[in-house]
Amino acid sequence: MSAAQISQAIQNTAYFTALRESGLPYPIILSSHLATIAVFGGLILMTDLRLLGVALKSIPASVVVERTRPWKHAGLLIMLTLGIHLGGAKLADYYDNPYFLMKMSLLCLVFVHAMVFRKSVYRNPAALDDPKGLPRAAKIAACLSMALWVGILSCGRWIAYYERPEENPTAQSQPALGR
Amino acid sequence: MVEWRIVLQTAFDPANNPLNNNDWSFPLMECIHIAMFAMSIGTIAIVDFRLLGLMFKKRTPAEILDATSLWTLIGLIVVITSGLIIFTTDPLSYFYNYSFRYKMIALLVAIVYNYTIHRKVAKSNSSAAVNVMVGGFSLLLWISIVFAGIFYAFTEELHYVGGPN
Numbered sequence: 652m653s654a655a656q657i658s659q660a661i662q663n664t665a666y667f668t669a670l671r672e673s674g675l676p677y678p679i680i681l682s683s684h685l686a687t688i689a690v691f692g693g694l695i696l697m698t699d700l701r702l703l704g705v706a707l708k709s710i711p712a713s714v715v716v717e718r719t720r721p722w723k724h725a726g727l728l729i730m731l732t733l734g735i736h737l738g739g740a741k742l743a744d745y746y747d748n749p750y751f752l753m754k755m756s757l758l759c760l761v762f763v764h765a766m767v768f769r770k771s772v773y774r775n776p777a778a779l780d781d782p783k784g785l786p787r788a789a790k791i792a793a794c795l796s797m798a799l800w801v802g803i804l805s806c807g808r809w810i811a812y813y814e815r816p817e818e819n820p821t822a823q824s825q826p827a828l829g830r
Numbered sequence: 831m832v833e834w835r836i837v838l839q840t841a842f843d844p845a846n847n848p849l850n851n852n853d854w855s856f857p858l859m860e861c862i863h864i865a866m867f868a869m870s871i872g873t874i875a876i877v878d879f880r881l882l883g884l885m886f887k888k889r890t891p892a893e894i895l896d897a898t899s900l901w902t903l904i905g906l907i908v909v910i911t912s913g914l915i916i917f918t919t920d921p922l923s924y925f926y927n928y929s930f931r932y933k934m935i936a937l938l939v940a941i942v943y944n945y946t947i948h949r950k951v952a953k954s955n956s957s958a959a960v961n962v963m964v965g966g967f968s969l970l971l972w973i974s975i976v977f978a979g980i981f982y983a984f985t986e987e988l989h990y991v992g993g994p995n
Contacts, residue, residue: 677984678980678981678983678984679977681980682976682977682979682980682981683977685864685976685979685980686973686976686977688864688867688868689867689868689871689872689875689972689973689976690871690872690875690969690973691872692868692872693868693869693870693871693872693873693874693875693876694872694875694876696868696869696872697872697873697876697898697901700901706897706898706900706901707897707898708897709893709896709897710886710889710893710894710897714886718885718886719885722879722884722885801861801865804861804864804865804868805857805861808857808860808861808864809857812853812857
């Protein structure tokens, strides 16, 4: 089976078909996906800015990292669940969309990022609260995190603007969001 | 009575708008809009989470507000500016869309609320019940604004103010 056939088969499952052809559920899931960016994306951004030493300075960096962690995990879980619904319902349109593929690759890098900086930054409160200043690794982790998430957000938006070069009947069902 | 259709058509010409004349600038403006509403709403949400007693419980809401307010303001300025620029690309269809009108009214209410009641309660030593109500309302109001922004794109012509245009 080719990637096109597999994605078509996933998209054609009763669940994803019902979702795609539904009136309200699809925009509600999309709106919730965006609302999750607003509520939980802000937590990621503020943690990164704290690790850079520019925001939330009155709260120790280790406290910001630890207190926001369970909420960022919850946000990511909600975000991924909603995203799987959005992607699955239109997978035949998306599977070869370069922005979709880039977004998925960057999402994988988010997990790599978390693993790489786990020991040196995110689970290292002693180093984060060092009175001599934030460790270089924390600043690098923060910059990479922001770059990854801005990339994911931008690719997500650009998915809707990509059109396959050749004629393809499945591409017709996709509305140009936002226009 | 002001003819808004004429006013908008005179003030903005979508055909000559640079955002409508290349492939990248409109989506780029949307990305800026999304990133900045994440910053503005996200920082307000941190205060809301504190008011709801879910996060930074050892710190006072006032301390969380002080730590986030600058970033909220920067986010709000950029998100409104980018929003106005996006509006000029197709002013008529935004203006006559119920979802968009809800968004504008809710946004105005949310900003006023944020800098009056929300701020006052976060700064004062209010009871847990008041904190929960004020923080919960703030969170729901801002989330509804995000919803309205997405629903704009899904609104059928029949749901436009005054019917099909």
